[in-house]
Amino acid sequence: MADPTVPGADVTRPTDLLQARDVMREGHERGAGLLICGGTTKLDWGRPPQGVERIIDTTGLDRLIEHDPGDMTAVVGAGMPLGQLQDRLATAGQWLAIDPPRNAPVDLLRVLPTTVSTRAPSLPSLSGQSSPDQAERTATVGGIFASNDSGPRRLRYGSLRELVIGMTVVLPDGTVARSGSKVIKNVAGYDLCKLYSGSLGTLGLVVELIVRLHPLPDTSRTVRVPAASNSATALVLALMASPLEPTAVEYNGDELFIRFDGSDVHTSEQSKRTLDLVASHQLDCALIPDEQQAALWEELGQAHAGGDGKSTLRIAALPSRLHAVTSMIRQVAEQARVDVALASHACLGLHTARLAGGGAAQHAALIERARARMGEIGGHVVVRSKISGLDELVDPFGPPPPSLSIMRRVKQRLDGKSRCARGRFIGGL
Amino acid sequence: MISQQLHQALVDCLGPEGVVSERTQLRTYEMDALTGHRQVPGVVVLPESKEQVCAVVRLCRDAGVPIVPRGAGTGLSGGAMPREDGVLIVLSRMRRILAIDPENQRAVVEPGVTNSAISQAVAAHGLYYAPDPSSQMVCSIGGNVAENSGGAHCLKYGFTTHHVLAVEIVLSDGEVVTLGDSVLDPPGYDLRGVFIGSEGTLGIATSITVRLLRVPEAVRTMVADFDTPARAGDAVTAIIEAGIIPAAVEMLDSLAIEACEDATGAGYTRGIGAALVVELDGPEAGIDESLAAVETLCRNSGASKIRLAESDHERALIWKGRKAAFAAMGRLAPNYFVQDGVIPRTQLGRVLERMAELASQAELRVANVFHAGDGNLHPLVLYNGSNPGESERAEKLAADIAELCVEYGGSITGEHGVGVDKACSMPKMFSADDLATMLEVRQAFDPAGLCNPDKVFPTPRLCGEIPGPYRPHPLEEAGLIERM
Ligand SMILES: Cc1cc2nc3c(=O)[nH]c(=O)nc-3n(C[C@H](O)[C@H](O)[C@H](O)COP(=O)(O)OP(=O)(O)OC[C@H]3O[C@@H](n4cnc5c(N)ncnc54)[C@H](O)[C@@H]3O)c2cc1C
Ligand SMILES: Cc1cc2nc3c(=O)[nH]c(=O)nc-3n(C[C@H](O)[C@H](O)[C@H](O)COP(=O)(O)OP(=O)(O)OC[C@H]3O[C@@H](n4cnc5c(N)ncnc54)[C@H](O)[C@@H]3O)c2cc1C
Numbered sequence: 022m023a024d025p026t027v028p029g030a031d032v033t034r035p036t037d038l039l040q041a042r043d044v045m046r047e048g049h050e051r052g053a054g055l056l057i058c059g060g061t062t063k064l065d066w067g068r069p070p071q072g073v074e075r076i077i078d079t080t081g082l083d084r085l086i087e088h089d090p091g092d093m094t095a096v097v098g099a100g101m102p103l104g105q106l107q108d109r110l111a112t113a114g115q116w117l118a119i120d121p122p123r124n125a126p127v128d129l130l131r132v133l134p135t136t137v138s139t140r141a142p143s144l145p146s147l148s149g150q151s152s153p154d155q156a157e158r159t160a161t162v163g164g165i166f167a168s169n170d171s172g173p174r175r176l177r178y179g180s181l182r183e184l185v186i187g188m189t190v191v192l193p194d195g196t197v198a199r200s201g202s203k204v205i206k207n208v209a210g211y212d213l214c215k216l217y218s219g220s221l222g223t224l225g226l227v228v229e230l231i232v233r234l235h236p237l238p239d240t241s242r243t244v245r246v247p248a249a250s251n252s253a254t255a256l257v258l259a260l261m262a263s264p265l266e267p268t269a270v271e272y273n274g275d276e277l278f279i280r281f282d283g284s285d286v287h288t289s290e291q292s293k294r295t296l297d298l299v300a301s302h303q304l305d306c307a308l309i310p311d312e313q314q315a316a317l318w319e320e321l322g323q324a325h326a327g328g329d330g331k332s333t334l335r336i337a338a339l340p341s342r343l344h345a346v347t348s349m350i351r352q353v354a355e356q357a358r359v360d361v362a363l364a365s366h367a368c369l370g371l372h373t374a375r376l377a378g379g380g381a382a383q384h385a386a387l388i389e390r391a392r393a394r395m396g397e398i399g400g401h402v403v404v405r406s407k408i409s410g411l412d413e414l415v416d417p418f419g420p421p422p423p424s425l426s427i428m429r430r431v432k433q434r435l436d437g438k439s440r441c442a443r444g445r446f447i448g449g450l
Numbered sequence: 451m452i453s454q455q456l457h458q459a460l461v462d463c464l465g466p467e468g469v470v471s472e473r474t475q476l477r478t479y480e481m482d483a484l485t486g487h488r489q490v491p492g493v494v495v496l497p498e499s500k501e502q503v504c505a506v507v508r509l510c511r512d513a514g515v516p517i518v519p520r521g522a523g524t525g526l527s528g529g530a531m532p533r534e535d536g537v538l539i540v541l542s543r544m545r546r547i548l549a550i551d552p553e554n555q556r557a558v559v560e561p562g563v564t565n566s567a568i569s570q571a572v573a574a575h576g577l578y579y580a581p582d583p584s585s586q587m588v589c590s591i592g593g594n595v596a597e598n599s600g601g602a603h604c605l606k607y608g609f610t611t612h613h614v615l616a617v618e619i620v621l622s623d624g625e626v627v628t629l630g631d632s633v634l635d636p637p638g639y640d641l642r643g644v645f646i647g648s649e650g651t652l653g654i655a656t657s658i659t660v661r662l663l664r665v666p667e668a669v670r671t672m673v674a675d676f677d678t679p680a681r682a683g684d685a686v687t688a689i690i691e692a693g694i695i696p697a698a699v700e701m702l703d704s705l706a707i708e709a710c711e712d713a714t715g716a717g718y719t720r721g722i723g724a725a726l727v728v729e730l731d732g733p734e735a736g737i738d739e740s741l742a743a744v745e746t747l748c749r750n751s752g753a754s755k756i757r758l759a760e761s762d763h764e765r766a767l768i769w770k771g772r773k774a775a776f777a778a779m780g781r782l783a784p785n786y787f788v789q790d791g792v793i794p795r796t797q798l799g800r801v802l803e804r805m806a807e808l809a810s811q812a813e814l815r816v817a818n819v820f821h822a823g824d825g826n827l828h829p830l831v832l833y834n835g836s837n838p839g840e841s842e843r844a845e846k847l848a849a850d851i852a853e854l855c856v857e858y859g860g861s862i863t864g865e866h867g868v869g870v871d872k873a874c875s876m877p878k879m880f881s882a883d884d885l886a887t888m889l890e891v892r893q894a895f896d897p898a899g900l901c902n903p904d905k906v907f908p909t910p911r912l913c914g915e916i917p918g919p920y921r922p923h924p925l926e927e928a929g930l931i932e933r934m
Contacts (some may be wrong), residue, residue, distance in 0.1 A: 038925055051815060179612065196652060197923065200887075200888070202792075202861045204793065206645050206792050206821070206826045208864065209863050209886050210906065212643055215642075218640060220634070239693065262664065270568075283736075287736040339551075339553075401631075403594075422637065424627045424641055425638065428638050450682040
């Protein structure tokens with residue numbers, strides 16, 4: 022199955038569970054290193070994986086296996102592009118309620134400096150197989166799950182972690198294991214889906230996911246509030262303390278955007294009351310015209326995307342620390358002479374800082390300073406996309422959590438030969 | 451039996467008031483709310499702090515003695531059933547609220563705090579803790595975490611796992627670690643998510659950080675009468691498809707209505723096939739429109755009568771009737787087994803038919819109350835334990851019903867957990883490899899296997915030498931391989 026165009030590197034694209042199992046267990050005895058990739062949009066997250074001998078391309082596992090509109094669940098191949106899935110579900114008026122940003126595919130050469138091949142493998146051009154061209158790849162459901170990426174509307178629906186109710190994985194030794202079921206409510210056995218969400222492909226290959234769906238909302242309304250970060254913070258806390266039920270609250274450093282989804286009555290009443298609440302804070306505000314909403318939310322979502330020659334940081338803090346995080350980032354950006362754009366999921370306390378300009382050393386200095394400041398603010402900084410050279414200077418995960426010892430034992434138990442993206446994860450797992 | 455030496459060490463560490471070893475006192479801990487499974491524990495300890503829990507666990511580790519955590523003992527699957535050769539660690543004395551952060555809507559509590567006590571402690575801030583098991587006045591948050599408990603209002607708000615941000619645990623080797631964080635997405639594997647619902651088999655929770663919600667501004671509650679549960683089920687599907695997510699949707703069948711009416715006089719219509727309780731909550735604005743939509747959808751599905759709760763009192767009465775369902779069964783039969791299977795909502799009609807067939811074959815009656823929104827059934831298998839052979843027949847019927855749910859693509863348990871009760875049904879839902887993989891994770895947390903052994907997973911001790919037949923391997927199911 023070796024790709025003739027790439028000496029030394031195997032690229033395999035299983036199209037069903039049997040092939041997936043065989044591909045995984047091949048080379049297990051000698052501990053052959055694996056890298057799983059879907060849309061390849063997140064391959065630079067974590068540390069660069071070591072000793073990759075084989076790339077497993079999941080895009081052949083791309084079927085919508087079952088869609089049950091009445092029960093609002095679907096069984097999806099992990100390699101199915103999210104966009105394709107959403108199109109299919111939309112025909113029944115439903116969607117998988119996640120809206121992560123779109124990242125550009127990552128250049129494999131950058132991710133695999135230590136692959137056995139002297140040339141980096143390229144994903145397309147598999148003889149006789151129709152793998153998508155790398156430039157046309159988009160994020161897969163499995164990839165989004167494995168990176169637990171999320172977008173503005175996580176506030177209402179949770180991240181994909183909360184929407185996955187069952188899964189089938191193949192462990193590196195070829196063991197096929199399921200967890201969960203097709204029903205939303207289920208406590209039989211351990212919830213291993215949680216373990217694989219955010220695992221960055223380090224515990225095995227996710228082949229299938231069972232997901233909970235939501236009806237597409239009839240209407241959306243968005244209120245825009247220009248506000249400096251201290252008054253934005255006060256407003257965010259007031260919003261959380263109010264009976265309002267926004268689906269997303271985004272802050273870009275200058276303006277706060279408050280979104281409601283649902284029936285026409287619901288969104289119009291909620292947005293009206295939001296206008297009142299904002300007025301009581303002595304701030305201006307306006308309702309975004311309907312026809313501008315789609316473009317606005319596209320832009321607000323993409324403000325969290327990585328890639329494009331920028332380094333991307335994910336900062337987490339309590340919602341009440343919005344102002345503190347905003348000012349801290351401004352200060353460390355100034356000190357490190359790096360341009361930083363900050364985008365915040367304000368009520369969730371999640372922020373994306375995109376670093377442009379400056380070299381790896383400056384980005385590293387900024388990250389060090391930001392981490393030091395998070396001590397007093399409370400929270401953490403994780404590096405996602407990285408400009409080249411940054412990998413050698415910072416640990417993307419920061420100081421390991423106290424539970425690292427258990428994480429190490431989990432990795433040891435499920436991937437004892439450390440085949441899956443060796444070294445990529447926290448603590449070098 | 452516990453050695454004299456370990457007993458003395460426990461007394462040295464907790465004081466005599468923290469150790470129960472007198473036989474009659476020990477018997478009060480012999481079971482949880484699953485009354486069919488009993489075992490007098492070797493010894494019971496009542497720690498008051500994390501340090502004491504650690505000390506006890508270390509003593510047990512050194513002695514190689516199993517530990518069983520217990521909260522309030524309201525579990526319905528025998529999860530807290532003691533071991534004769536083990537130490538039962540009861541956490542009900544650890545009931546301090548450690549911190550409340552009203553701004554960020556979080557609180558940190560000890561595991562023995564009851565579910566309702568959290569909501570009471572934060573009520574002054576207009577906040578509450580959302581998951582609401584019917585046992586909430588008594589059950590502990592530690593038990594809720596261990597079972598990933600649900601409740602009537604979990605349809606809209608989610609289960610325990612959606613409301614617990616971090617858990618501090620003591621591992622079976624005495625190490626203390628915190629899983630999760632009060633901020634979102636801490637780096638690393640989501641071990642918090644694995645621990646929640648692990649039924650005391652991965653460690654002992656000693657402090658829990660929960661998310662709080664704002665008390666909803668408005669609530670509307672209605673009861674709709676239907677000819678058959680299947681029709682009521684159609685109404686539920688229509689409501690949810692319309693994009694309305696009620697706070698709660700509960701159903702009672704005719705037998706359950708009978709019992710609840712006898713017990714509470716809550717005003718349910720006797721003689722109908724099914725009553726559907728629908729509760730909406732949220733902002734005042736728009737709630738009456740949603741209510742009107744729900745009414746229409748119920749009528750379209752054949753509701754014969756719809757009653758709106760006109761006052762808080764009436765609403766409370768409706769809920770009193772629903773939540774009294776288990777207790778009320780005493781009026782229909784001396785004993786009952788409660789099951790907890792889950793089915794895809796749309797299969798309701800067919801599953802209830804099959805269930806009725808199974809019941810008539812077993813010559814037993816089954817009443818049904820359920821969380822209809824998420825397909826979580828609570829069939830109550832009624833029997834008279836003093837009739838010879840009837841309890842065995844009832845237990846068999848209960849297990850058959852749980853396994854029927856799996857046949858329809860569901861689960862043997864939606865919220866009560868596997869415990870000892872359903873461990874032998876696990877192979878119906880999972881293959882040997884599925885379970886082996888879960889056991890690998892168990893080993894990562896508890897290599898010595900001392901933490902609540904003999905729960906959740908089928909063992910020869912519980913299920914006999916051959917626990918299978920297991921659910922077929924996924925490749926077999928897909929027709930890609932044949933049984934080897
Ligand atoms: C409406 C919508 C449209 C979107 N469209 C796009 C789009 O057009 N283009 C785009 O780039 N993004 C899109 N995204 C999504 C997204 O933000 C990320 O790019 C995504 O999280 C990464 O998935 P991936 O398939 O690229 O993963 P990869 O980058 O290939 O992998 C990410 C990580 O997961 C691991 N992994 C991947 N698959 C598996 C698996 N099956 N089992 C185990 N581990 C695995 C990998 O090893 C890696 O560590 C869209 C999102 C939305 C809401
Ligand atoms: C009348 C009645 C109604 C009920 N209604 C519901 C309902 O609506 N929804 C629902 O989900 N459940 C319900 N239950 C079941 C039960 O109340 C829940 O499972 C509850 O979470 C158990 O809590 P507990 O404190 O009583 O735990 P216990 O019964 O003491 O223990 C349950 C399990 O948790 C473990 N455990 C306890 N504390 C800890 C800890 N600190 N660390 C680690 N493990 C621990 C035990 O080992 C055991 O496995 C009901 C029970 C009754 C009797």
